[in-house]
Amino acid sequence: PLAIWWIRRDLRLSDNPALATALREGYAPLPLFILDPRLLRNRFTAPMRLGFLMAGLRALEADLRARGAYLLVRRGDPGEVLHQVLAESGAERIFAEEDYTPYARERDARVARALPLQCVLGLTVHHPSNVIKAEGEPYTVFTPFSKAWKALPLPRPLGEVPARWPTLPRLPGESLPVLPPPALFPAGEAEARRRWRAFLEDSICDYARARNRLDLEGTSRLSPYLRFGMLSVRQVVHEALEWALEHPTARHGVEAFVNEIIWREFYQAILYHFPHVTREAFRPQFRHLPWREAPEDLGAWQAGRTGYPIVDACMRQLQATGWMHNRGRMIAASFLVKDLLINWQAGERWFMQHLVDGDVAANNGGWQWTAGVGTDAAPYFRIFNPVLQGRKFDPEGRFIRRWLPELARVPAAYVHAPWTMPPDLQARLGVQVGQDYPLPIVDHALARARALSVYRQG
Numbered sequence: 001p002l003a004i005w006w007i008r009r010d011l012r013l014s015d016n017p018a019l020a021t022a023l024r025e026g027y028a029p030l031p032l033f034i035l036d037p038r039l040l041r042n043r044f045t046a047p048m049r050l051g052f053l054m055a056g057l058r059a060l061e062a063d064l065r066a067r068g069a070y071l072l073v074r075r076g077d078p079g080e081v082l083h084q085v086l087a088e089s090g091a092e093r094i095f096a097e098e099d100y101t102p103y104a105r106e107r108d109a110r111v112a113r114a115l116p117l118q119c120v121l122g123l124t125v126h127h128p129s130n131v132i133k134a135e136g137e138p139y140t141v142f143t144p145f146s147k148a149w150k151a152l153p154l155p156r157p158l159g160e161v162p163a164r165w166p167t168l169p170r171l172p173g174e175s176l177p178v179l180p181p182p183a184l185f186p187a188g189e190a191e192a193r194r195r196w197r198a199f200l201e202d203s204i205c206d207y208a209r210a211r212n213r214l215d216l217e218g219t220s221r222l223s224p225y226l227r228f229g230m231l232s233v234r235q236v237v238h239e240a241l242e243w244a245l246e247h248p249t250a251r252h253g254v255e256a257f258v259n260e261i262i263w264r265e266f267y268q269a270i271l272y273h274f275p276h277v278t279r280e281a282f283r284p285q286f287r288h289l290p291w292r293e294a295p296e297d298l299g300a301w302q303a304g305r306t307g308y309p310i311v312d313a314c315m316r317q318l319q320a321t322g323w324m325h326n327r328g329r330m331i332a333a334s335f336l337v338k339d340l341l342i343n344w345q346a347g348e349r350w351f352m353q354h355l356v357d358g359d360v361a362a363n364n365g366g367w368q369w370t371a372g373v374g375t376d377a378a379p380y381f382r383i384f385n386p387v388l389q390g391r392k393f394d395p396e397g398r399f400i401r402r403w404l405p406e407l408a409r410v411p412a413a414y415v416h417a418p419w420t421m422p423p424d425l426q427a428r429l430g431v432q433v434g435q436d437y438p439l440p441i442v443d444h445a446l447a448r449a450r451a452l453s454v455y456r457q458g
């Protein structure tokens, strides 16, 4: 018998629960991807993320072809497409991986009412409804969530997929749109695995120490691959813990790394239990803060022209590569919300429109955390000082100089606050602050006081 393997954000063959369930139940899985117009074009669409998705589908198609199968691509409303493909192929069931965005849940519920759809766990290691308090309530604070998460038995990754695919009927499909993929992230399961193994072997030992430094490549940069399931998060956790057992010096790094994976699980769980966070602040008292309507300031932030080099370098890195370091995301987000007093939702949207790893749960969680309006929020009076953050996490200014060529010759002592450079030094270096590079668009000390007063009245 035949079943549809409905691929959404699980672009891999190994440790793929939807695919494995179909095979285990004796079905020949027909791989189907649906070009859903609502996902291809909405307020969060990012051309680079779409390019990465298409390249990932192409890589998956090649992996399928090597096994004697193919990828069926259709365009349209998922319910209608599935209905048609079931009728054309004679498939009896549909298997897919669960997804927790409000759109995905509504879509899957609608499809499941009409068609034989079975969704299985795979986006996270543990299902959000399994990591709950004794009384059955969801956690809204990270630390107890992570304790409960760690106390659950770790599911084992599933075995390999067969080298030869069962025979499939040949159905007519569309070809995948051709979009430029991001240069920094070649797509596909093989590339994801290669990067993951290299990170384990070369970098995880140092992860706890280096992960906050903007000038080092101390993090895994696996987020786009995890976002689209080119890598199984369960496999990653499993292999990381095994690595720590075999390499005691890596234990600390592995612990710190798994902790970040748990943040990912935490925000998926928050979105699952509190879907309203996609529309408003988690905390009611912060839903009506008097945000500034300041399109020019928003534009300067987006373009990386605020006059604060660490913020600008991060924002230009985002535009150029589709990725930003976690520390950079916190600094840039804090600047928009606290220094410019612009609604965090404008920043949430801009990030989604540019991040290759853009994920509704993680991005929303990160923004609400930084804005101090979310579940496990940083207290609102903790306001990042962009100059001090820069000095601490990019001590020599190497990261800044990489992204702001106009400051390439500015010495470390001034690179985080170029407006403090004496005029004769500016003349000697040939950089005039206010002309070659902007003066700060706000005074941080004043902006900080303004934010505190607004939030206090919140």
Ligand code: FAD
Pocket: 211, 219, 220, 221, 222, 223, 224, 226, 227, 260, 261, 263, 264, 265, 267, 324, 325, 326, 327, 329, 330, 333, 351, 355, 357, 358, 359, 360, 362, 363, 364, 365, 366, 367, 370
């Ligand atoms: P590593 O440090 O190597 O971490 C390993 C993995 O853990 C990451 O790939 C990611 O899947 C997960 N992870 C790490 N930190 C977090 C975190 N704080 N929250 C959730 N998951 C985490 N991450 C996204 O995947 N998509 C987003 O759209 C996104 N938006 C963010 C917006 C803001 C304002 C902030 C502050 C953070 C955001 N993050 C987002 C979280 C984090 O910045 C990225 O996951 C991380 O920078 C990716 O780089 P990496 O793979 O090298 O991370």
